[in-house]
Structures are given as structure tokens and as C-alpha cells.
Amino acid sequence: MRYFFAILFGFLLLALTVFGIAGIRGKEFRKPPLEIFDDMVRQDKLRPQVPNGFMADGRSSQAHVAGTVAQRIGDQNNNTWQGSARNTGLVPGTTNFVATIPVPVTAALLDRGRERYNISCLPCHGAIGDGNGITKKIGAMAIVAPLVGEAGKNAIIIPDGQVFHIISQGKAPNMQGYAATIEINDRWAIVAYVRALQRARFATLEEVPAADRATLK
Ligand code: HEC
Numbered sequence: 001m002r003y004f005f006a007i008l009f010g011f012l013l014l015a016l017t018v019f020g021i022a023g024i025r026g027k028e029f030r031k032p033p034l035e036i037f038d039d040m041v042r043q044d045k046l047r048p049q050v051p052n053g054f055m056a057d058g059r060s061s062q063a064h065v066a067g068t069v070a071q072r073i074g075d076q077n078n079n080t081w082q083g084s085a086r087n088t089g090l091v092p093g094t095t096n097f098v099a100t101i102p103v104p105v106t107a108a109l110l111d112r113g114r115e116r117y118n119i120s121c122l123p124c125h126g127a128i129g130d131g132n133g134i135t136k137k138i139g140a141m142a143i144v145a146p147l148v149g150e151a152g153k154n155a156i157i158i159p160d161g162q163v164f165h166i167i168s169q170g171k172a173p174n175m176q177g178y179a180a181t182i183e184i185n186d187r188w189a190i191v192a193y194v195r196a197l198q199r200a201r202f203a204t205l206e207e208v209p210a211a212d213r214a215t216l217k
Contacts, residue, residue, distance in 0.1 A: 021034055021036070022034065022035075022036055046060035046061075047060060048060060048061045049061070067183065068183075069180065069181060069182065069183045070183075070184070071180060084102075085098045085102040085161070086102045086103060086184065086188070087184060088161075089160075089161035089162070089164035089165045089168070090161060091161075096161075097158075097159040097160070097161030097162040097164075097165060098159060098160060098161035099159045099160060099161070100159075100160050101160045101188050101191055101192055101195075102188070103185065103188045105192050109188070109189045109192055110189070110192050110193055110196060112185075112186065112189040113186075113188075113189035113190045113191070113192045113193030113194075113196075114193050114196075116182065116186045116189055116190050116193075117190050117193045117194065117197075120178060120181075120182060120190070121190065121194075123135050124136070124141055124144045124175070125144055125145075125146075125147055126144075128148065128197060128200075128201075129146065129147035129148040129152065129194065129197040129198070129201075130146050130147075130148060130149065130151075130152075131143070131144040131145055131146035131147070131151070131152070132144075141174065143174075144174075145171075145175075147194055147197065147198065148197050148198050148200075148201045149201050152198065155194070155198070156198050160191050160195070163191045163194060163195075164187055164188060164191050167179075167182065167187045167190055167191070168187060
């Protein structure tokens with residue numbers, strides 16, 4: 001009996017201590033409660049826009065690595081999203097493709113476009129855009145749409161915005177979209193380069209700078 005009261009007393013004391021420190025769940029306090037288990041309510045983490053001594057520049061959020069591709073921008077499957085012509089290839093507020101490239105077309109953009117085309121498109125469409133890339137030769141792709149010449153007429157007549165759209169979303173059934181891996185400006189650079197390939201196919205000797213003509217023979 002003596003032990004019974006000792007244990008009961010000990011238990012009450014323990015309960016009192018626990019409630020005294022932790023309080024009753026749901027009760028409102030003026031001061032923050034003492035947390036025994038914080039259930040991950042509070043965590044050690046960096047919030048954006050907060051100074052941080054760990055990084056050399058003193059910021060918690062670091063700038064994107066150059067070449068980072070934004071995800072879900074210009075996603076034309078998301079009908080609720082309206083964006084600029086540059087992001088979507090569409091005339092804003094409509095479902096019409098823009099006729100011409102909405103970014104300044106410069107020599108630098110074309111150079112970039114050639115580089116990106118040669119990485120992402122050449123394996124299938126070929127270096128000159130005739131659809132005879134390595135994937136066809138090794139039998140990985142049965143047919144690849146030509147982008148230039150008479151056979152590539154469809155790719156020539158579609159508006160620039162639609163070429164951008166095809167690069168972004170692909171073309172069913174055999175070409176996948178590259179929105180997740182090719183950055184928006186690079187997609188426009190590729191559009192410009194594809195246009196240059198198409199133009200080159202029909203160019204006459206007179207259009208080549210005089211100094212370069214001899215090298216073509
Ligand atoms: C894996 C092979 C592959 C790659 C890589 C690829 N394409 Fe395609 N592309 C195709 C195939 C195949 C078609 C034909 C689509 C179909 O009808 O199935 C096509 C169609 C197209 C068309 C439409 C042509 C038309 O007649 O309407 C365009 C434009 C195009 N591709 C541009 C590009 C560009 C630009 C790139 C690089 C960003 C690229 N493609 C990368 C295989 C590829």
C-alpha cells in the first residue's frame with residue numbers, strides 16, 4: 001500500500017511537471033511555448049531575401065547558374081497561362097503563332113543558333129536540315145521531316161512562332177519537345193538558324209559575297 005501511494009504521487013508529480021512545462025495542446029499563450037518535440041514546425045533553413053554569412057556574397061538565395069532552363073514557362077498546354085510572344089510563340093491573348101521571331105535577330109543569335117541546332121537537331125534533321133541525320137542512317141529513326149528545300153516546304157511556310165512551338169512541344173508522333181532542355185532564347189536562336197538553312201538552299205551565287213564565291217566552286 002505504501003508503494004502504491006508513492007507510485008501514484010510520483011506519477012502525479014510527473015504529469016504536473018509535463019503539463020507545467022509543455023502546457024495543454026491548443027491553449028493560447030502570450031509567449032512561445034516550450035517545445036519538447038517540435039514536429040518540424042521550426043527548421044534550420046535559409047529563407048529567400050535573408051542575409052547569410054555562409055555564402056561569400058552574403059545572400060541566402062544564389063543566382064541561377066548560366067544556362068538554367070526555366071520550367072513551365074511558355075507551356076502551351078496550360079491554357080490558363082497567357083504570356084508574351086517571346087515565351088509562347090503566340091500573339092498574346094490569342095492562339096495564333098507569331099509570324100516573325102520576336103527577339104532581335106543578330107549575327108550573335110545566328111551563331112548561337114547554329115551551335116544549338118548542331119547539338120539538338122542535327123542528329124535527326126542533319127547538318128543542312130535535309131532530314132538525313134545520323135539517327136536515320138543507323139536506323140533509330142525511320143523518317144525525319146526535312147526542314148529545307150522542296151521536301152521541307154511545310155517547315156518553310158509555317159510561321160516562326162510555329163517552329164518555336166515545335167521545338168518546345170515536339171511534333172507528334174515522332175519528335176519530342178525540347179522545352180525542358182533548350183532555353184527560350186536558344187529556341188529562337190535555333191528558329192533563326194533554321195530560317196538561314198532554308199534560305200541558303202535557294203540562294204544564288206550573286207548573293208554570296210564576291211570574295212567567297214570562288215570557294216564554292
Ligand atoms: C530524335 C529526332 C529529332 C530531333 C532531335 C529533332 N527532330 Fe524535328 N522532327 C523529327 C521528326 C521525326 C519529325 C516529323 C514529325 C512527325 O511527323 O512525326 C520532325 C519534325 C520537325 C519539324 C516540322 C517539319 C514539318 O514539315 O512540319 C520541325 C520544324 C522540326 N522538326 C524542327 C526541329 C528542330 C529545330 C530541332 C532541334 C531543336 C529538332 N526538330 C529536333 C525528329 C527530330
